[in-house]
Amino acid sequence: MKEASVAEWSNLAQLVSGIIDTKINTSVGLIHGFYEQANFNGNHKAVLKFLGIPYAIPPVGNLRFRKPRPAPRFKTFNATEFGPGCLQNKFLMSLWLPGRDLLSEDCLTLNIFVPIHSWARKYPVMIWIHGGAYQIGQSSIYSGENLVNYGDVIVVTINYRLGPFGFLATKDPDSMGNLGLWDQQLAIKWVHENIDFFGGDSNRITLFGESAGGGSTVYQAMYPGNKGLFSRTISESGVAMSAWGYNTRDKMLDFTKRMAINLKCPTTNDRDMLACMRNVPAQDIVDKSRVGTESENLFRPEFVPAPDGEFISQYAPDIFTKPCLINEQTGSVFDNIDMAFVALTGDGTAVTGSTMLPYVKKHMSKTMSADDVIEKFVIPYILSDRFNVTSPELAKIMNFVYSDWNKTLGKNSYQTKLLNLDTDYSFFIPIINTAIAHAQREKGKKTYLLGLAKHSSFTLPLEYKPPNLHADEIPYFFGFPDSMMKPFAMSRTNITAEEIQLSKKLMKYITNFAYTGDPNLPLSPDVKWLPYDVENEHYLRVGETIKTGSHIFPMRTAFWTKYIPEYLNMTTTCTVSHGMLPNIGSSNVIG
Structure with missing residues (x-):
């Protein structure tokens, strides 16, 4: 194929009315992609797409529950269709992230979206890690054409193993756990080694993700093997110490054995147990993996990241509440990248709707009000889960702090509290x-x-009237692509002109960040996004307007970061402890 000039590429983009093939020669082989027209608010531009590229050998058969291995070279790969999503519970998927029904164990693929304005420069690269509580989700929902064309960046989206396939843990050296994180890391490495062939800059790679994807960006930033592979992260509505995003190693080992029992596999020897589970039908593993009790699943599903001594050497809740405990190994990447974080005022809708509200309603009675259930059961579970304490006095204080004294929903005000x-x-x-x-x-x-405090036109109505829903920011960050209409319950007719303008502003911030590590450069936004520091705590407040703020939710922040530690007599410095953790229970630090 003749190499086209920049002018020819530009002319071609204007003339495209359908799909035109193209090929890129990479270190893994010749990859055959295609051009496709994209439409963002009436602005038509072509984008170059490469879909379903395998970055790992299919993790099936004897490779099930093992670390991913790089895909072999191929002569030519036809990258014109998304690969299947990773195996997951279809019922949960239909409730929370409805995507394509095409699911498979053979799912470790990535997708590349490239602007075609010019091949004369190298584009920053943004690798998207999808969310879904480490249980559901797929990359095909997040088509990158509008973000690519508006922000002049390359966008890569990836699949990674989910649920027990991605986060089962044993003591066997081949299956210690966190396989989904290893999948992500191999995909990141693939991009770093190959993105230059697509016009990308391997020295300017940004990881960004939402919910479990946001947590994954932080876990990747904690892994020393990633040093030099990326330079920035954007964590939306999730970090490594999010309650649903971690568990203890002992609990993960226990859940794995419970699942093996459900599958009628032996549990006395991990190697025999794994051999058995590698030979059962994959769908049986999906169906038999819900092994947690009601209280165990109140905050998190069964199979999530946990310390394994290799990918995760430190327990996230401990080191991020006491950062002086971050060791040199964990800090080798974390300390050397720029990081941005996104929080939504309605983020809790994810847990409230799935577990907490049903739990409270189930345990209400004539003698036990919703507020009683929250104070006597829910809050003690929170205190035990995070601080390894059960204090009736502190539970009463927390119940008071979170009570809805405006009584915005009358007798249902407990829902606002939850x-x-x-x-x-x-x-x-x-x-x-x-x-x-x-x-x-x-x-x-x-x-x-x-x-993000904005209530959007596509925010679904719920009985407790949240300001917004968990994941509401994603369509803005991606420019409302067609792929998101169904999963996010949107239609072209209910997206307002003001929301399109907000999308443009937010895409400018995050692509600026990908270019320079500063969301205000090179293209100056209307409102400057100031860096966060421990004294001023500046943040960008996005509501009906965008403005600079400081000390977001100051009372609630102080309650968790100052009052509770002081109430429990938890030390806040490391000057005396010599690296020892506060005496509040098992730390699960390894190595």
């Missing part, structure tokens, strides 16, 4: 802790925080 509790425990406070930890390390890298 939403704010869930938002803070599962999302907001972990994000603040991680932002503080990064800013406190003072290694010369910038930290940024964005708070």
